[in-house]
Amino acid sequence: MKRITFYLDFVSPYAWLAFDRLPEVLEGLSYSVAYQPVLLGALLQQHGNPGPAGIAPKRDWTYRHVTWLGHAQGTPLQMPARHPFNPLPLLRQALACSNDGFINRFVAGVVLRHVWQGGHDALDADRLAALAVELGEQVRSAGQDATGEAPKALLRGNTQAAQAAGVFGVPAFAVDGKLFWGLDGLPMLRAYLDGDAWFAGDDWDAVPKVPSGLALKAG
Numbered sequence: 001m002k003r004i005t006f007y008l009d010f011v012s013p014y015a016w017l018a019f020d021r022l023p024e025v026l027e028g029l030s031y032s033v034a035y036q037p038v039l040l041g042a043l044l045q046q047h048g049n050p051g052p053a054g055i056a057p058k059r060d061w062t063y064r065h066v067t068w069l070g071h072a073q074g075t076p077l078q079m080p081a082r083h084p085f086n087p088l089p090l091l092r093q094a095l096a097c098s099n100d101g102f103i104n105r106f107v108a109g110v111v112l113r114h115v116w117q118g119g120h121d122a123l124d125a126d127r128l129a130a131l132a133v134e135l136g137e138q139v140r141s142a143g144q145d146a147t148g149e150a151p152k153a154l155l156r157g158n159t160q161a162a163q164a165a166g167v168f169g170v171p172a173f174a175v176d177g178k179l180f181w182g183l184d185g186l187p188m189l190r191a192y193l194d195g196d197a198w199f200a201g202d203d204w205d206a207v208p209k210v211p212s213g214l215a216l217k218a219g
Contacts, residue, residue: 001030002193005174007167008108009040010094011087013066013077016116018171018183019108020075025186029193035108036101037091038162039155040170046163053084069183078119085123088155090115093131095151097138101158107138178204 006022008015022033044051052062063079070077090111097107114131115122132145139145162172166179173180173189178199180189192199 001032002175004031004033004189006033006035007038007162007170007172007174008035008112009038009087009170010090010111010115010122011084012040012170013062013070013079013116014183015171016077016112017066017069017073017075018186019112021073021183021186025190026193031193033105034102035105036158036162037094037103037108037155038159038167038170039091040087042159043163043168043170047168049168051084077116080115081119081121082123087122089123089128089146090131091155092151093128093135093146095154095158096146096148097135097140098151098154099140101154101161104138107135110134 004026006019008019010016026033040051053059063083067077067079069075094103094107094111095101097103111131114127120127145151165174167174167181169181171182173185175189175192178192180186180192
């Protein structure tokens with residue numbers, strides 16, 4: 001059985017699309033998925049990447065694209081009332097349901113649907129309160145909630161571990177020391193899990209050795 005780590009941040013529409021599509025992509029395989037919430041903003045900042053929302057024309061295209069992708073793959077997706085937004089309350093709420101930094105598929109799905117179905121404000125106070133109630137039975141420790149120190153520490157640890165593993169965005173999938181990024185990386189992930197002979201060749205490891213044709217700026 002293969003263990004796949006699924007790095008996600010609920011602010012990412014591609015994470016929702018990949019989450020919904022993953023069971024179909026992995027159908028017929030023996031696997032387990034460990035869902036690990038991380039702070040996408042910190043991953044982007046590490047590499048000086050503003051993300052799609054930081055470039056106005058790309059922001060518009062991204063929102064059109066993900067809405068169409070949801071339509072094309074049959075995944076209900078409506079842009080929330082405001083985007084981007086600060087995902088910390090949602091990440092911490094999810095990690096209040098964890099002892100080790102991983103959440104189960106039920107918790108991940110509840111929070112993703114909270115954001116990506118209905119077109120509502122993901123941070124509306126009443127909706128956040130309702131989300132906490134919906135996840136109440138999943139909370140790991142009595143009295144633990146999204147404002148406690150434990151979820152904050154888990155999120156910091158998850159994000160730092162993801163950075164150390166080379167994760168630069170979400171969704172990302174790690175298996176056997178290999179990292180697959182993005183919704184459009186899912187077919188490649190499936191090919192690897194199916195034993196595609198390409199992965200036994202030199203191409204995977206050769207890529208980092210390709211020299212850049214751009215001059216590096218002096219530090």
